[in-house]
Amino acid sequence: MKLVVALGGNALLRRDQPPTADNQLENIRRAAAQLARVAADNDLVLTHGNGPQVGLLALQAAAYVNVDAYPLDVLGAQTDGMIGYLLEQELANLLPAARAVTTLITRVEVDEDDPAFHHPSKPIGPVYTQAESERVAADKGWVMAPDGDAFRRVVASPQPLRVLGLQAIRWLLEHGAVVIAAGGGGIPVASTGSGESLQGVEAVIDKDLCTSLLARDLQADVLVIATDVPAVYLDWGQPTQRAIDKVTPQALAQHDFAAGSMGPKVAAACAFVLATGQRAVIGSLDQIEGMLAGTAGTQVCTEAAGGVNTL
Structure with a gap:
């Protein structure tokens, strides 16, 4: 079967855990052990969340005041590389040497006029108490919102319209590779006024909605x-x-x-x-x-x- 599997952020970092490299690696090793069992007999494409990771990178970037903080599309690309590397390595350690595991940094087109840009809703980063969230909002100018009994930063989450790089994903699957793609919902890009060029936008795409689009494009048997x-x-x-x-x-x-x-x-x-x-x-x-x-x-x-x- 052709499987597309979306790994939730909690498969990489549990809500109650500090976002350390050791904690993330431990969780990824646990996830890889589960995935390796079904990779043996199936074509497999993996996607993953990045909410905790991209939020942490945003905090780190904002702490260095000598340069402007990197935008969310660039931070998203960094999480794709980081998480993809860890998943790729742990899966490759468990699968036969002949089975390739490949990570693709994947762009996903969105509409720059999507109303989501005016209504931030996607939680990213660590959780805060109400007092902490008010202090962070005042200091960083970020939008904060309730998340269960805590608070988190929220950012724009536009609808994914088109996954770019499908040809490469299909080619890799046809040649037996396990493919890690569209991490964190993909890197959001939008058409410029000319309609020909694409540029990164300040947003985080929902991983599950993007994975559904990717699974449809790949004609997966199971999502x-x-x-x-x-x-x-x-x-x-x-x-x-x-x-x-x-x-x-x-x-x-x-x-x-x-x-x-x-x-x-x-x-x-x-x-x-x-x-x-x-x-x-x-x-x-x-x-x-x-x-x-x-x-x-x-x-x-x-x-x-x-x-x-x-x-």
């Missing part, structure tokens, strides 16, 4: 969205909380999910299934083999008895 919970839940955090086992996109669209967490994952899965008729699954990376077998995670597919089956 896997790996997160830190075993399934999509109805009534999350309530006494009536229950996991969704199998569901159609139409039935899933009848429910509301948090915009900063599960919402984009649900939207990405539904868009892929509706466009291709293939299957998407949302769940824990630790259960990836069961997710592919249809026995774990939330299976989003064209047919489900009653529209929603819960566990």
Whole structure:
């Protein structure tokens, strides 16, 4: 099968962990061990989040006041190289020497007139208390917003329109490589006034929405969205909380999910299934083999008895 797997930011750095290199490497080694088991018998494209990492780089860049801080598209490219290198190395250590693993720095086109540029919503960087967030906002001029019981910086998150470099990704897959691409949702670029040239823009694209677009373009057999919970839940955090086992996109669209967490994952899965008729699954990376077998995670597919089956 041709698999496209999106690794959530928590697969690389858990919410409660300080963003150290050692913590990130430990998590990536754990993720690579899971991925290596399914890479052996499948064509595999990996994407990954970069919210904690790009936010940390932005903080570091802002701390050096002798030059202007680098823009988010450049910082995003840096995270693509950093995370891609770590994933590539750990996967290559586990796979046969003949199996190539390749990281591509991937540009993704967005619309410079996307309304998201006027309504920042994508959380990046570390979490803060309310008092800390107010101090950071005043010092850096950043927009801060609630994220659960804490606060984080939010930036523009425009819709991905076109993944650039598809020809290279397809060529690598045809030659047996595991491909790591579109990290952090890809590097956001937009057309200039002439319509011919592209330039980087100050934004971070949602990784799940970009991965869904990439999976459609590659005609993937299964889209896997790996997160830190075993399934999509109805009534999350309530006494009536229950996991969704199998569901159609139409039935899933009848429910509301948090915009900063599960919402984009649900939207990405539904868009892929509706466009291709293939299957998407949302769940824990630790259960990836069961997710592919249809026995774990939330299976989003064209047919489900009653529209929603819960566990």
